[in-house]
Each structure stands twice: as C-alpha cells, then as structure tokens.
Amino acid sequence: MEAVVLRSMRYGEADRILHAVTPEHGRVSAIAKGARRPRSKLGGRLEPLSAVRLELQRGRGDLMTVVGADTLVVHHRILTAHAALETAQRAALVVDRVCVPDEPAERVHGLLRTLLALLDEAPDRGGEGMALAFELKLLYALGLQPVLTTCAACGRPDGLAGFDPVAGGVVCSACRRGAPPIGAAAVGFMLEALGRPLAEAPALERPAAGEVERALTGLAAEHLGVDLRRRG
C-alpha cells in the first residue's frame, strides 16, 4: 500500500519501528526487521518524509511487519532547507497525532503528499504560514472548521475578540469570558488559508502565528482529544 513515513524509531539491535499514514488504513505501525543492518534492502527506503509503497503483513495487535518497501518519492530538497524541513517534520508530527489505525485517511494522506511535493519543489515556501495553513486544512479534512466571521457563541458579526475552542471559533467580547484573545491578522490568515490551495498559503508573522497555533491546538484538543504538539 502507498504510505508516507511519519516517524522511524530504533528498536532492538537492528530493527526499526515506523509510523506511516496510508490512504486506506490510516496510521499504520510496522516493524522493519533488520532495517538497521548495513546491507538491509529496507533500511534506506524507510526514511521519514519518504513516500513509499509498503508490503505489510499483519501480526497480532496493531503492529505489522514490513516485508517489502519501494520508494515512490524521496523529497531530497526538503532536507537541504531548514524552514522546509521543519515545516515537513511538524506536519508529519501532527498527522501522526491525528490519524488512528484502521480508519481511512485518504484526504490526510493526500494533503501531506501535496505539502511534501510543494516544499520539495520550492523549499523556501517552508515556514510558519505554510505549517499552519497545512494544519487548518488537516483539521478541515477531519471535519473541524472553525467559525471565523461571526461569534461562535451568539452569532454577532462584530466585536470579535477571542478564540474559544469549546465554542468552535471566534467569540465576541461579551461571550469571551476566559477565552484567549485573537487579532484580525490571525483571523484573516485562517480565512485566506482555508479559501486557497495549500500552494498559495499566505505568509504569517508573530504574534499572529502564535494566536493561530493556539487556536488550532485548542480545537484539536477539544474536539479530537489530541495534543498536536506532543511528541510520542
């Protein structure tokens, strides 16, 4: 099956355990036995951020065994640019967090392939704007679309002052209570990023980037029960 390798961890003396996202089966965990031996045919083909075709065998539980791997795309140029690499790694981390085993993830897999192709073609597109536009589209693909033009609690179109993950979007000053503040730049970014293809993701500076990040982290925690930023 087609897959993008999200993480690869050393295991035992010579093995690797990898996480990958697949269109049909969502996130798969698989052991590649002997992958760290110098002559292993598998080893070099299972690098994180590679698009691969995996041949997997089911065992007991969720852990499958990699019996074959072919490289589809290695994103060489991403590895040469710090911002592109960071953006790609961050995307792989959030995909690893939101995907679950045995639930198709066609759109998520496709979105990640799009991002990797984009960053490989133009590594200078990496950065906060691209990373957060990806996360917005990822949450959208999972059914989460923040309310951005009216108060998510009372429907008022003006006086919007905060972002309340529980309400699912921006809230006015009367409904805000303890919700963290959000500015027009952050809201404008989210509207634009959702309305455009990923390739046209708008740039984003701090502090607006921090506000968007906090909003998306809050949405994922509240509605998916997932901590987007935690490793492991």
Ligand SMILES: [Zn+2]
């Ligand atoms: Zn309100």
